[in-house]
Amino acid sequence: MRFWPKEPFWQGVAVLVMAFLLIVFGIPYLPPLLGIPSAPIPNSVVVQYMLTALVGVLLWVSDNQTRWQQFKQPFHAVMVEERKKPIRMILLVLLPALIGFIAYGRVKPSLDAPPSFRAIHPAPPSSITFQGRTIEITGLENPLRTRGSLDDHYEEGKSIYYENCLACHGDLLDGLGHYSHGFNPTPLSFQDVGTIAQLAESFVFWRIAKGGVGLPNEGGPWNSAMPAWEEFLTEDEIWAVTIFLYEQAGKTPRTWEEHAEGGEH
Numbered sequence: 535m536r537f538w539p540k541e542p543f544w545q546g547v548a549v550l551v552m553a554f555l556l557i558v559f560g561i562p563y564l565p566p567l568l569g570i571p572s573a574p575i576p577n578s579v580v581v582q583y584m585l586t587a588l589v590g591v592l593l594w595v596s597d598n599q600t601r602w603q604q605f606k607q608p609f610h611a612v613m614v615e616e617r618k619k620p621i622r623m624i625l626l627v628l629l630p631a632l633i634g635f636i637a638y639g640r641v642k643p644s645l646d647a648p649p650s651f652r653a654i655h656p657a658p659p660s661s662i663t664f665q666g667r668t669i670e671i672t673g674l675e676n677p678l679r680t681r682g683s684l685d686d687h688y689e690e691g692k693s694i695y696y697e698n699c700l701a702c703h704g705d706l707l708d709g710l711g712h713y714s715h716g717f718n719p720t721p722l723s724f725q726d727v728g729t730i731a732q733l734a735e736s737f738v739f740w741r742i743a744k745g746g747v748g749l750p751n752e753g754g755p756w757n758s759a760m761p762a763w764e765e766f767l768t769e770d771e772i773w774a775v776t777i778f779l780y781e782q783a784g785k786t787p788r789t790w791e792e793h794a795e796g797g798e799h
């Protein structure tokens with residue numbers, strides 16, 4: 535092999551570089567070419583794999599006395615030999631600079647999103663326009679509860695939920711649908727006592743109809759992925775899926791009387 539170095543030191547370096555490339559690019563990208571699923575590797579795992587590779591290299595170079603001597607030679611040369619002085623000087627500057635850079639990276643203030651100060655349940659508007667019509671939210675009850683059979687509405691709501699909401703809010707209504715991890719804020723769990731259990735159905739109707747874009751400013755700072763369902767569902771369909779949410783999660787909606795007695799969302 536023409537490009538393969540002869541000195542154990544450079545051989546070791548070459549092995550480590552190849553190991554690094556294999557770990558960082560090979561593991562995530564090669565298996566998919568063969569149709570095997572894979573994923574990017576977290577840094578901590580890269581560090582672990584690299585340490586394993588390093589231990590392997592060290593075992594190999596120290597395996598016999600001659601090779602060990604040859605391996606140590608470049609270190610020795612850089613530290614004492616007169617003609618290696620420039621390299622020595624460069625390393626004397628670069629190494630502390632590198633450590634300083636890493637230390638700086640650790641302590642510098644981060645620009646990440648602050649840990650959520652959003653109001654999850656901002657006050658709903660007193661009325662909304664739904665598909666062009668004005669609907670009063672204040673005092674509004676779910677009309678389907680006094681019309682037809684609850685079982686029918688539940689069944690209809692169920693198929694609406696599984697067609698439209700499952701991917702985000704999850705099979706178990708726990709907010710852990712397949713897409714949920716991609717969103718900030720994450721889809722809410724309807725099992726949680728902090729969500730629909732403490733809301734009136736009119737509030738839930740408003741949220742489903744208007745989605746994330748319909749949230750007032752205090753619902754920020756980050757964009758909610760909750761779609762505005764008035765674009766896809768009829769009024770009755772939204773009421774039906776609301777019934778499904780409460781029945782399936784085993785919660786009862788708050789009523790407007792309870793509200794009047796003094797409760798915030």
Ligand code: HEC
Pocket residue numbers: 654655694695698699700701702703713717719720721722728729730733738741742745746749758759760761763775776
């Ligand atoms: C693309 C992902 C996505 C889909 C699909 C989705 N939601 Fe959401 N939903 C969210 C996110 C994210 C939130 C939390 C942020 C927010 O409140 O807007 C949310 C919040 C809600 C809330 C507010 C609950 C509360 O306590 O305030 C309700 C109600 C809701 N979704 C119902 C539904 C229904 C019903 C469907 C299906 C018709 C649905 N969602 C489909 C992402 C989604």
